[in-house]
Amino acid sequence: DQQVKQNSPSLSVQEGRISILNCDYTNSMFDYFLWYKKYPAEGPTFLISISSIKDKNEDGRFTVFLNKSAKHLSLHIVPSQPGDSAVYFCAASSLSSNTGKLIFGQGTTLQVKP
């Protein structure tokens, strides 16, 4: 049972435009969500996170939106840059369990074309 789903395996965007990556989850116990960026043969690097008490968190070009009623979150990158080309994973956790255990989505490969 896939608790965190990224239904779009790939996304292609023109440089300067907005990239929107989507993620859905099923477990209502999740209260903390994160986005990671991963290049081939490297570990994931943290991008941005959001707690379930918020519906939006912004950090520079990256904004994460959370819709708890729909169990949906999205990552917006604007403006997109060629260096943003990578695989993006959303992940969910239950901080209230204090375990730090993350459940990852399948990932979306973003390609930003110059």
Place this chain on the structure above:
Amino acid sequence: GAVVSQHPSWVICKSGTSVKIECRSLDFQATTMFWYRQFPKQSLMLMATSNEGSKATYEQGVEKDKFLINHASLTLSTLTVTSAHPEDSSFYICSAGRPSHGELFFGEGSRLTVL
């Protein structure tokens, strides 16, 4: 700079041998570390939770006798792939953090290729 370090980054071994991968937290003490595995073009799958001074907790479907985890100190966890076979070839990633602070850091990952 990196706060979680893995070693080795790449390892190639023969089938039947055992391989040890180390995960170190550099700037903090980690009572809990996590081991993930990623197959090509797939998501990171949690394999086990490594607890300092106690037995690791394995996820369903992960063979604990195959993937030995030792968390002997607050800064080091090791994953040993015993009697490795080609199907064990994968990218192994560890993480450590402070959940109460909402922080989780990942190591650089270790690519295992079993011939």
